[in-house]
Amino acid sequence: MGAFDWFRSDRAKSEALASAWVVPEPTRCVQCGICSFYCPVGIDVRRHVWRGEPVKDSRCLTCGECVKRCPRGLLRFEKAGTMRRLSTRRGR
Amino acid sequence: MPLRHLLVGSGPASIAAAEAIRSRDLTAEITCIGAEPEGYYSRPGLAYYLAKEVPEGSLFPFTDHDTDALGITFVPGTVVSLDRAARTVTLESGRTLPYDRLLLATGSIANPVHVPGGDLDGVVKLDDLRDARDLARRAGRGKAAVVVGGGITALEIVEGLCSRHVDVHYLMRKRRYWGNVLSETESLLVEDGLRQRGVEIHYDTRLAEILGDRGKVTGVRTESGDTIHCDMVAVAIGVHPRVELANDAGLECARGVLVDEFLATSDPDIYAAGDIAEVFDPGTQRRSLEVLWSSAVAKGRIAGLNMASGPIHAYDGGAPLNVTRLAGFKLTIMGTVGGGEDSDLEGIVRGDSEAWRQAGEATMVESQAGDAHVRLALGTDTIVGGVVMGDQALSFPLQDLIGARADVGAVIERLKEPGAPIARIVDDFWTEWSARA
Numbered sequence: 130m131g132a133f134d135w136f137r138s139d140r141a142k143s144e145a146l147a148s149a150w151v152v153p154e155p156t157r158c159v160q161c162g163i164c165s166f167y168c169p170v171g172i173d174v175r176r177h178v179w180r181g182e183p184v185k186d187s188r189c190l191t192c193g194e195c196v197k198r199c200p201r202g203l204l205r206f207e208k209a210g211t212m213r214r215l216s217t218r219r220g221r
Numbered sequence: 222m223p224l225r226h227l228l229v230g231s232g233p234a235s236i237a238a239a240e241a242i243r244s245r246d247l248t249a250e251i252t253c254i255g256a257e258p259e260g261y262y263s264r265p266g267l268a269y270y271l272a273k274e275v276p277e278g279s280l281f282p283f284t285d286h287d288t289d290a291l292g293i294t295f296v297p298g299t300v301v302s303l304d305r306a307a308r309t310v311t312l313e314s315g316r317t318l319p320y321d322r323l324l325l326a327t328g329s330i331a332n333p334v335h336v337p338g339g340d341l342d343g344v345v346k347l348d349d350l351r352d353a354r355d356l357a358r359r360a361g362r363g364k365a366a367v368v369v370g371g372g373i374t375a376l377e378i379v380e381g382l383c384s385r386h387v388d389v390h391y392l393m394r395k396r397r398y399w400g401n402v403l404s405e406t407e408s409l410l411v412e413d414g415l416r417q418r419g420v421e422i423h424y425d426t427r428l429a430e431i432l433g434d435r436g437k438v439t440g441v442r443t444e445s446g447d448t449i450h451c452d453m454v455a456v457a458i459g460v461h462p463r464v465e466l467a468n469d470a471g472l473e474c475a476r477g478v479l480v481d482e483f484l485a486t487s488d489p490d491i492y493a494a495g496d497i498a499e500v501f502d503p504g505t506q507r508r509s510l511e512v513l514w515s516s517a518v519a520k521g522r523i524a525g526l527n528m529a530s531g532p533i534h535a536y537d538g539g540a541p542l543n544v545t546r547l548a549g550f551k552l553t554i555m556g557t558v559g560g561g562e563d564s565d566l567e568g569i570v571r572g573d574s575e576a577w578r579q580a581g582e583a584t585m586v587e588s589q590a591g592d593a594h595v596r597l598a599l600g601t602d603t604i605v606g607g608v609v610m611g612d613q614a615l616s617f618p619l620q621d622l623i624g625a626r627a628d629v630g631a632v633i634e635r636l637k638e639p640g641a642p643i644a645r646i647v648d649d650f651w652t653e654w655s656a657r658a
Contacts, residue, residue, distance in 0.1 A: 154617065157544045157553075159514040160233075161266030162279035175282055200269060201544040202551050202613040 149191055149206045153178035157203035164195035164204060178203070223248040226528055227310065227318060229300050229466070230326035231255025232264070233514055234495030234521030236283070238324050239293050241525025249529065251292060252318065254310070256299040256327075259350050265514055265572065267353040268546075271381030280350070300327075303470035305488055322490055322528040325467055325478060326521065329460040329496040329512055332567050334369065338431030343438030343453045347378050348460070359453050360385035367392060367441050367449055369428050370457030371399055371563055372570030373545050376411070378455045380548070383418045390449050391415065392426045392441075394564040401578050402559040404587060404596055407552075407610060414548025423449075459567040460512060462497040475499055476568075477510050483532035484524040492528055494520035502538050502576065509575040513543050516574070540606070540623045541574035544613070553616035556606030556623045557583065558598050580606055586636055590615070590644035597643060602630035604647075615644050618651035627654055 155178055164174035170188045174195045177184045184195075196204045226242050226249055228235040239251050255261070262280045269275045288295060298312040303323075311317045331348040333339060345359065346352050356378065360366075365388040368379050375391070376398075382389050397408040412422060427444040431454050440450040462477040473479040473487040477499030484492050484500075495517040499508050519536070526534045540556035557580040569575060580598045583605050587596035595615055598606035603626050609616040622629065632650050635641055 154620075156515045156519075156542060156620075159265035160263040160282040161269050161275060162263060162282065163266075163269060163275045166275050166279040179282065200274070200546050200551070202616075203544065 148209055150209045151184040151204050152207045154203040155181045157201050163198050167194045167198045223250050225250045225319060225321045227320035228253040228324045230328055231261050232328050232495055234326035234517040236261055237518045237521030238525030239291060241522045242529045243291055245529035252294045252296055254296045254298055254300055258297055262350055268377035271353050271356055272384040300466055303466055305470055324524055325493045326495040327463040327497055329462045332459045332461060334456040336428055336430055338433055341431055341433040341438045342436050345453050345455050347374055360387050362386040365451040366453045366455055367451045368455045371565030373572035374570050375457035376547050378457055379420055389420045390423060391420050392423045392428060394427050396424050401561045401563040411548045459570050464497055482535040483527045484520055484536055485532055492524040494524040500538055510569050511541055511574040512569055512571050513574055541576050543572050545572055550610045551613050553609045555620055558606035558608050588643045595643050599633055602628050602633060604629055618648055622651055
């Protein structure tokens with residue numbers, strides 16, 4: 130990869146980081162811990178899910194490892210600053 | 222004097238209750254009694270541990286620091302009696318603990334297999350962490366296992382053992398897998414997926430006897446007289462709520478502990494949540510059991526709020542939902558989607574809701590859309606249930622529409638047309654509906 134490509138790739142990552150974050154659907158989570166185990170920078174993704182919060186940790190690379198690994202598909206990228214309306218049923 | 226909240230059980234219902242109590246009362250005493258020495262862990266995660274996708278240490282969501290911060294005192298032990306007049310519980314050790322409000326969240330336990338040889342060394346289950354460790358220890362290349370039962374747990378065992386290179390024979394009493402929840406197409410997809418993993422499925426096959434030598438499993442004999450040699454027999458034929466404590470204390474019980482909409486038992490100072498709570502659903506006019514993580518959390522939270530503040534928060538069972546993985550397919554089940562009996566099971570299994578089997582007169586439509594197989598159970602003007610296999614994108618809109626009992630009358634006839642693009646119709650409808658909501 131040339132310097133320009135590297136710059137472009139890094140810029141693309143920065144833009145992704147600035148424009149998207151990982152959001153959970155907490156009702157689907159069973160706290161198995163796979164998301165946290167595979168996070169390359171050690172973010173406790175599971176804790177964000179339990180609280181129903183996007184992964185707002187500044188260390189998040191938006192690499193998608195947790196999204197890909199979650200066996201229940203409850204993590205997704207969404208535009209930063211937004212979070213899909215979560216279901217309010219079942220006491221949540 | 223601070224209120225004394227005693228939580229019997231250390232699963233998700235108790236943890237959610239403790240958090241809810243603490244959110245309302247900073248000074249309350251919260252004590253959690255757990256029969257499992259490991260404390261709180263992800264029981265559904267045992268499947269991923271068995272499949273070697275996650276190490277055991279990752280199954281524990283809470284650190285000691287978390288429980289300290291929440292102000293919970295954990296007491297290991299088994300409660301053997303409940304004295305409602307004295308408001309105390311007694312542990313196996315003889316220790317007695319007082320309470321002002323009590324939560325019973327004792328969970329459920331696997332049904333034992335009743336055939337000759339059922340007590341041999343090598344008859345295993347997947348009910349708790351110790352079982353998962355035992356299965357992992359016994360598994361390995363060159364070993365063979367027979368799995369009996371159904372639902373999610375049986376397949377978790379099958380897939381976990383396959384991941385550990387065990388030759389697996391899966392015995393089914395009839396012709397298809399989980400026939401009272403899945404459609405024929407869905408069952409076939411799962412069974413094909415199992416075969417691709419090398420599982421040998423034995424249809425119309427009932428276990429007659431587990432064979433052994435010097436106390437250890439050596440094989441099974443089927444009712445038709447065939448013998449299958451194996452090193453272990455895994456049993457997943459269902460679970461039942463642990464209601465003995467409540468029953469002995471004179472609380473109203475049926476299959477589970479009967480609770481009102483606030484999750485209070487027949488004693489107003491005692492609540493029940495999780496697998497043992499048998500809840501009345503005004504929608505179906507039936508009482509039902511659920512062995513679902515999300516339900517346990519939701520019930521625990523409502524019970525905890527009511528324990529702290531009085532009975533003002535009602536539990537809405539809504540549309541029970543679970544996401545699981547069967548033979549490599551991600552699968553979401555929502556609302557009411559099936560009916561009848563499954564001869565591989567005795568009652569309910571882990572990850573299961575009785576409400577799923579109350580589809581009644583609903584019209585079923587299903588179609589393949591890209592990488593997803595989608596099935597809808599249609600009521601008069603609502604979608605009362607849904608199953609999404611494979612790509613899960615549509616499961617989120619469906620979860621909203623089913624959970625909210627959204628009026629889909631405008632598109633229901635289109636959904637029923639042969640060959641209808643179900644996924645597109647639902648997605649388009651949801652986009653408009655959610656913008657309005």
